[in-house]
Amino acid sequence: MRMATKQKNPSKSAGYHHGDLKRELVTAGRRLLEKSGVEGLSLRGVAREAGVSQAAPYHHFEDKDALLAAIAAEGFAGLSSEMAKWSAGADTAGAHMGGLGAGYIVFAFENPELFRLMHGPRFAVADRYDDLLTVAADSFNMLRDGVAACRPGASEKEIEIACQAAWSLVHGASMLIVDRRIDAGTTVDDIVTFANQITKQLPVSG
């Protein structure tokens, strides 16, 4: 019994691919995404980048949209962890809330094309891609919980409105930064101070 012949080592075997191409397509897609933008991203290009023929992706994703949905899902996971990172260790509910917003905006700043993909028209009606829906809902629920913690005695309706307002504020700022309509600086520190100034305008995190 030889050692290396089982599929123990999923690296590039010469002939047919047979590693986990699915994963490699997603990472290649993310790579090309930040380089060329959503519009410049082609399925054939991803296949090329992965060193595989043009039709190969169709054995792992039903569609180009399905691959983009997988990339977007990874994006939402990254968004959530970025929010968690910046809100960790906050001593007040307001500071925690501010951290969530800062993380949201920082993520958009650092992954502009990915952020655009995540909120693009493609998934506006996302009855397919349920795992995308759940992971996106996770990100949203972090915000919701943060808002609720800031207003202990508020009614359900008040919390909903405050939550929608907070989400809109943070999402709009991210979008405007990504689209270069607001200049919030060039470093992550710049972005964070900008985020703090912005979110301070809401009574929630005051």
Add this chain to the structure above:
Amino acid sequence: MRMATKQKNPSKSAGYHHGDLKRELVTAGRRLLEKSGVEGLSLRGVAREAGVSQAAPYHHFEDKDALLAAIAAEGFAGLSSEMAKWSAGADTAGAHMGGLGAGYIVFAFENPELFRLMHGPRFAVADRYDDLLTVAADSFNMLRDGVAACRPGASEKEIEIACQAAWSLVHGASMLIVDRRIDAGTTVDDIVTFANQITKQLPVSG
């Protein structure tokens, strides 16, 4: 001298087109845009809709992007007039501000694909298309003036931040509604009451 042979009547002459095709391309583009979305909009499709060959648009627009820029410019004009409409007749600066925000969101609600095009990645770096830049700046300046009127004694810096926050809030709400992530109702009245609730969260229009 015959009457109808001059280009007095720019309607469809049978053979070659010779009306103002440029205008017709823009309106045909807007029509297809709301039907098929930005991604589903093809230059060939626009030419087809205008009843003209596929290469004809290139005599009026340098590019597909140039046509989209013209459509987007019309969009910003519409956005400005919608904001003007909803803020007209307000008696206080705060009410005026609220009207501007409501108009912004209502426009997005009523022209989702156009709104997406206007803020798409295509014009993020818009050193070309200067008329697009100016008409977009007009919309922004309406917001800026509204914010400044709400805070007479504020410093330049304070006004800028309040302005960015207001813009972010309103823009984010529009984007989230267009992307179906926030359900703000189905009628324009629904949208307006939603907009009022949201903007009331900002100290500017309190």
Add this chain to the structure above:
DNA sequence: GAACCAATCTTTACGGTGTTAAGATAAGTT
């Protein structure tokens, strides 16, 4: 009027795209 010019439109063509259908190869199972 005729001759010319510039603008506008068409036909044709090229390379790129998403996607499907048919065949080749590898891995796993009996």
Add this chain to the structure above:
DNA sequence: AACTTATCTTAACACCGTAAAGATTGGTTC
């Protein structure tokens, strides 16, 4: 070893953005 199944390739289709070259038109000048 034979068979099955998953994976990958090649080839093809219709569509797209765009450029080049030719046709048609309206306007201008004699």
